[in-house]
Amino acid sequence: MSPVKSASAQRAAGPEVVRRQVNLFDLQRQKARLGAEIEARIDKVLDHGQFILGPEVSELEEDLAAFAGVKHAIAVSSGRDALIMALMALDVGPGDAVFVPAFTFSATAGSVASVGATPVFVDVDPLTFNMDAADLERAIARVKRDGALTPRVVMPVDLYGLPADYAAIGAVAAASGMQVIADGAQSYGGEAGNKRVGALAPLTATSFYPTKPLGAYGDGGAIFSDDDALADAVRQIRHHGRAGDGDEALRLGMTGRLDTIQAAVLQVKLAAFEHELGARRRLASMYDARLKDHVAPPVIPQGFESAFALYTVRVKNRDAVRAKLQEEGIGTGLFYRIPLHRHPAFSHWVRGDEHLPVSEALADDVISLPIHADLTDEELDYVVAHFLAAIA
Ligand SMILES: Cc1ncc(COP(=O)(O)O)c(C=O)c1O
The missing domain is CATH 3.40.640.10 (Type I PLP-dependent aspartate aminotransferase-like (Major domain))
Structure with missing residues (x-):
């Protein structure tokens, strides 16, 4: 996929470039x-x-x-x-x-x-x-x-x-x-x-x-x-x-x-849930196919099916990637920025000799992309194009 232009370059490029607003979740469409x-x-x-x-x-x-x-x-x-x-x-x-x-x-x-x-x-x-x-x-x-x-x-x-x-x-x-x-x-x-x-x-x-x-x-x-x-x-x-x-x-x-x-x-x-689950899974496999050469898609072991509450991948410079997507009208989520043993409310249970390296690394680099039953294929393509540009 060819890299997309920045928001300002796109605006300069003329009216054919549509800037979208793609939210992480969208309950209004489900309401419709x-x-x-x-x-x-x-x-x-x-x-x-x-x-x-x-x-x-x-x-x-x-x-x-x-x-x-x-x-x-x-x-x-x-x-x-x-x-x-x-x-x-x-x-x-x-x-x-x-x-x-x-x-x-x-x-x-x-x-x-x-x-x-x-x-x-x-x-x-x-x-x-x-x-x-x-x-x-x-x-x-x-x-x-x-x-x-x-x-x-x-x-x-x-x-x-x-x-x-x-x-x-x-x-x-x-x-x-x-x-x-x-x-x-x-x-x-x-x-x-x-x-x-x-x-x-x-x-x-x-x-x-x-x-x-x-x-x-x-x-x-x-x-x-x-x-x-x-x-x-x-x-x-x-x-x-x-x-x-x-x-x-x-x-x-x-x-x-x-x-x-x-x-x-x-x-x-x-x-409507069975239909919505199917839609989420279809969108997840579309993301998988488009992203797999650039980031590791979510791992779903043999015999497992995810409900895809979230579609989450790991990226370097996560906060910068997120800011770039935000500029393009794309909502993302950080689940979770802080592992539990770093929360002030739980600090008195932390012994100090916990060794939780995977949780700590994930907290630094996960990002969740829009996924919900009413997300369109065009919106997914828009997210993917800007995501690939942001991580390039
Ligand atoms: C993993 C996990 N556990 C528990 C909860 C708590 O659910 P609720 O917000 O309905 O209390 C949530 C909700 O966000 C969650 O994601």
């Missing part, structure tokens, strides 16, 4: 497709008035569980709350170690802190950017050697939509008698070995934050499990520890329910 149906569903909720745990919530839960191929889906207030409630269902608390990747959103470790447990940071694989099972073994051995904490849970993250290696991580966790909670905040719709996210770990948390592949019009999330007892526990926890209509608190809980209005929005979006 689905808005009328969403408004009609919201109206129905306003009419029946069951704003908390209305019928749309349980209908959505059935559809979410069926899509994921799992017995239970419990709709909750956010992705972070889903992680907290999953930890609460396993009675994780002070003195417990929860192993999290160092390269993720802060909520992964934040949820651990919320139940009084201690996050232990694990490095990620340089190809998939997901938790490295070998480094997990090292981190577990260190915690055991220290003797101060009880290893309880491993919490891998499905970064950018790609499921973590649950087969390898589950084996390491089981060898130490630990449970696995999947942080699938970015990966609803992802797959590994013919199973979908939700069915890959005993407990999975996802997020319906508006820009996630399946996003609400506000905060929301869900917990998935095949285990009846864990699902019951989560249902109680999200509703003040109460069971059904009972007013007795059977266990400690929280206000952790998904609003009925958000459930109604998600019902419409879930009906």
Whole structure:
């Protein structure tokens, strides 16, 4: 592909050069497709008035569980709350170690802190950017050697939509008698070995934050499990520890329910989700084909499918590349600029002898390019042309 001219050169070149605005996400176009149906569903909720745990919530839960191929889906207030409630269902608390990747959103470790447990940071694989099972073994051995904490849970993250290696991580966790909670905040719709996210770990948390592949019009999330007892526990926890209509608190809980209005929005979006996932995957393979001679495309191991919440590559001089794309009207994202062990809020858990070189290197050079179901091929070409010019 020939290099493109700079923004000023293009403007000088004449009117045939179209400057576009290509946002990282674009919910307005999705609204143009689905808005009328969403408004009609919201109206129905306003009419029946069951704003908390209305019928749309349980209908959505059935559809979410069926899509994921799992017995239970419990709709909750956010992705972070889903992680907290999953930890609460396993009675994780002070003195417990929860192993999290160092390269993720802060909520992964934040949820651990919320139940009084201690996050232990694990490095990620340089190809998939997901938790490295070998480094997990090292981190577990260190915690055991220290003797101060009880290893309880491993919490891998499905970064950018790609499921973590649950087969390898589950084996390491089981060898130490630990449970696995999947942080699938970015990966609803992802797959590994013919199973979908939700069915890959005993407990999975996802997020319906508006820009996630399946996003609400506000905060929301869900917990998935095949285990009846864990699902019951989560249902109680999200509703003040109460069971059904009972007013007795059977266990400690929280206000952790998904609003009925958000459930109604998600019902419409879930009906379109398979199509949207297909569109994201098609765009990702177009990016792969156009970028592969210049940068390494995201690695999707054999048998895995990403939900492509984000399309992320590594580049040198990342911040300069980002600024150039910005000049051309192209929105990009930095997920994540700071590995977890460098966040001030988590500094008191940092021992100083962590060795997390992959997470640190990624934080310096990842950049996410626009990807969403309504991105056009012409827009993708525009992004690619300017990206290649910016990295040249
Ligand atoms: C990996 C990860 N974990 C947890 C969360 C928290 O989800 P929410 O924003 O719905 O609380 C997010 C959301 O951005 C995330 O990306």
